[in-house]
Amino acid sequence: MSDSANVSLKTAEAASHRTHLLKRMLKNPTGLVSIIILAVIILAATFAGVLATHDPNYADLRNLLQPPGGEFILGTDGAGHDIWSRLLYASRFSLLGAALATVISAVLGVTSGLIAGFYGKWFESLAAWTTSLLMALPGIVVLLAARSVLGPSMWIAMTVFGVLLTPAFYRLTHAAVVGVRNELYVDAARVAGVKDLSIIGRHILSVVRAPVIIQSAIVAIIAIAIQAGLGFIGMLDQSTPNWGSMLNDAFSKMYVAPIQLLWPSAAIALTAVGLALFANTLRDELERSAKPKKLKGKAKAAADAAIDTSGDAPIVHPETDALEAPVLLDVSGLVVGYDQPDGSLTQVVNGVSLAVRKGEVHGLIGESGSGKTQTAFSILGLLPEGGRVAAGSIVFDGDQLTDKSAKAMRKLQGRRISYVPQEPMSNLDPSFPIGSQLVEPMRVTLGISAKEAKERALDLLAKVGLPDPEKTFRSYPHEVSGGQAQRVLIAGAISCEPDLIIADEPTTALDVTVQADILDLLRGLQQELGVAVLIVTHNFGVVADLCDRVSVMKGGRIVETGPARSIFAGPQHPYTQSLFDAILEDGAARGALAHSSDRHTATGGAQ
Numbered sequence: 001m002s003d004s005a006n007v008s009l010k011t012a013e014a015a016s017h018r019t020h021l022l023k024r025m026l027k028n029p030t031g032l033v034s035i036i037i038l039a040v041i042i043l044a045a046t047f048a049g050v051l052a053t054h055d056p057n058y059a060d061l062r063n064l065l066q067p068p069g070g071e072f073i074l075g076t077d078g079a080g081h082d083i084w085s086r087l088l089y090a091s092r093f094s095l096l097g098a099a100l101a102t103v104i105s106a107v108l109g110v111t112s113g114l115i116a117g118f119y120g121k122w123f124e125s126l127a128a129w130t131t132s133l134l135m136a137l138p139g140i141v142v143l144l145a146a147r148s149v150l151g152p153s154m155w156i157a158m159t160v161f162g163v164l165l166t167p168a169f170y171r172l173t174h175a176a177v178v179g180v181r182n183e184l185y186v187d188a189a190r191v192a193g194v195k196d197l198s199i200i201g202r203h204i205l206s207v208v209r210a211p212v213i214i215q216s217a218i219v220a221i222i223a224i225a226i227q228a229g230l231g232f233i234g235m236l237d238q239s240t241p242n243w244g245s246m247l248n249d250a251f252s253k254m255y256v257a258p259i260q261l262l263w264p265s266a267a268i269a270l271t272a273v274g275l276a277l278f279a280n281t282l283r284d285e286l287e288r289s290a291k292p293k294k295l296k297g298k299a300k301a302a303a304d305a306a307i308d309t310s311g312d313a314p315i316v317h318p319e320t321d322a323l324e325a326p327v328l329l330d331v332s333g334l335v336v337g338y339d340q341p342d343g344s345l346t347q348v349v350n351g352v353s354l355a356v357r358k359g360e361v362h363g364l365i366g367e368s369g370s371g372k373t374q375t376a377f378s379i380l381g382l383l384p385e386g387g388r389v390a391a392g393s394i395v396f397d398g399d400q401l402t403d404k405s406a407k408a409m410r411k412l413q414g415r416r417i418s419y420v421p422q423e424p425m426s427n428l429d430p431s432f433p434i435g436s437q438l439v440e441p442m443r444v445t446l447g448i449s450a451k452e453a454k455e456r457a458l459d460l461l462a463k464v465g466l467p468d469p470e471k472t473f474r475s476y477p478h479e480v481s482g483g484q485a486q487r488v489l490i491a492g493a494i495s496c497e498p499d500l501i502i503a504d505e506p507t508t509a510l511d512v513t514v515q516a517d518i519l520d521l522l523r524g525l526q527q528e529l530g531v532a533v534l535i536v537t538h539n540f541g542v543v544a545d546l547c548d549r550v551s552v553m554k555g556g557r558i559v560e561t562g563p564a565r566s567i568f569a570g571p572q573h574p575y576t577q578s579l580f581d582a583i584l585e586d587g588a589a590r591g592a593l594a595h596s597s598d599r600h601t602a603t604g605g606a607q
């Protein structure tokens with residue numbers, strides 16, 4: 001596609017996104033109310049010259065304090081001004097003043113927050129110092145001082161006020177940017193040569209967008225209130241009507257014509273309500289459009305009706321050993337999918353069936369993207385947002401898991417089904433010592449005391465081969481190696497004596513020698529505890545080392561399944577053959593599957 005075609009496609013997409021956003025805002029009752037309120041106020045301010053029935057500054061001394069109606073729609077004030085006309089011009093004045101303060105504080109605060117957060121260094125120190133200084137200044141005193149030095153102009157007051165409120169935007173932008181500046185995707189974009197401005201625009205602005213929208217509404221509302229306050233005490237230019245001076249006039253005639261207080265008060269209150277509701281709805285709708293959509297009712301039924309599980313049946317190898325153990329986990333016809341905005345379902349697992357017997361190690365092997373993790377996450381009840389089990393069943397020890405609520409699943413997670421993740425480091429919280437991360441789950445799940453949980457944690461750390469359990473217990477995650485962190489997570493996984501451990505590529509993030517030790521550890525523990533293991537891998541070497549049974553996945557389907565030794569002896573599906581060839585090219589499997597029915601045992605020290 002040519003560059004110009006690309007550009008026009010992007011422009012069209014952006015325009016359609018904006019139209020969708022406006023449509024969604026209008027469909028949302030709160031959004032609709034806020035848009036109506038703000039539209040009325042903005043239109044009144046814009047067309048004040050047309051809508052006003054009198055000159056806002058013309059004082060008709062024959063018509064003081066007239067009630068609403070007739071020639072004077074909202075009556076006249078104590079000086080004979082037409083309230084309707086003054087209210088219209090005052091709206092223009094107040095809205096523009098609030099917009100000026102908001103734009104100044106947002107532009108200064110967001111820009112400095114982005115630069116300080118993204119680049120740090122001296123600018124961050126300078127910005128932090130300036131922010132602290134601005135926050136220490138008493139705002140109203142500065143405004144009064146500015147008024148006496150620079151005059152009664154509302155524009156000057158709102159400019160000063162905008163600068164004073166800069167820290168509000170700076171702090172939230174800075175905090176959000178610091179939170180994402182070291183994310184791996186930001187590093188990856190930097191390494192890929194993406195320019196800083198593009199990284200900020202694409203990865204960082206999207207993070208600060210929501211809080212900035214809410215902050216803008218808050219600042220605009222405060223600016224309107226401050227303006228009204230300054231007008232009320234007569235600190236603003238008297239030649240231009242403003243809501244504050246109208247309030248002051250009404251206040252002084254409160255006992256004679258109390259209704260006059262209503263008009264400027266209603267204008268201020270309605271504007272504040274309109275801005276707050278508008279910002280909330282805009283933020284919600286923007287966030288909603290960034291999240292995957294969950295289909296409901298008829299749309300869900302239609303998507304489910306279109307589920308496609310067609311495809312070749314898997315090659316099933318006959319049982320070579322008479323396995324006596326009963327089935328612990330029975331997955332049947334599992335379909336996992338992600339609902340799409342157009343009402344369709346993107347299937348990522350297409351009718352997977354597999355069974356894991358008590359005490360057996362079942363390998364789920366396949367290329368990247370074949371659906372192994374999605375299958376494992378469905379069993380754990382941990383599918384990412386937007387994903388769902390669209391068909392099929394997952395029966396664990398006689399219990400149907402697909403019907404269970406998230407709360408009911410939490411009773412199984414950790415206690416009866418535990419999980420060993422792929423990336424040990426990102427699964428430990430860097431803010432807490434390792435010991436507390438083992439102790440807390442045990443206290444909650446097993447209901448034991450802190451002392452008992454600590455003793456148990458130290459035993460477990462010793463059991464998973466960590467040379468100095470006391471030291472590891474006190475260490476923070478950054479103080480241990482990747483291999484040690486994985487041992488800690490394995491200790492966590494067995495801490496509540498589960499019936500099934502789901503290990504998702506538990507050695508992928510580790511170096512080769514550590515991988516071997518972790519596999520040895522898993523095998524040793526599995527044999528000692530008799531726990532069933534479903535191990536996700538893309539490596540037949542791991543299968544050779546650990547597994548009794550294997551299911552080979554490709555494109556969301558199981559293509560071949562059976563006892564590991566039988567598949568090793570004669571892989572039948574071309575895809576299984578290619579996976580098998582890959583391991584032979586890399587070197588022989590460590591396991592002794594090809595020679596013996598006993599999986600070999602080796603020892604390895606902690607890394």
Ligand SMILES: Nc1ncnc2c1ncn2[C@@H]1O[C@H](COP(=O)(O)OP(=O)(O)OP(=O)(O)O)[C@@H](O)[C@H]1O
Pocket residue numbers: 338348366367368369370371372373374375384385386387538
């Ligand atoms: N949150 C998501 N939304 C939509 N599709 C997803 C999501 N997560 C995964 N997928 C899709 O599901 C498919 C299967 O992914 P899965 O993570 O199960 O693969 P995998 O076999 O475990 O691969 P790997 O070995 O790389 O982890 C992929 O095509 C992926 O694009």
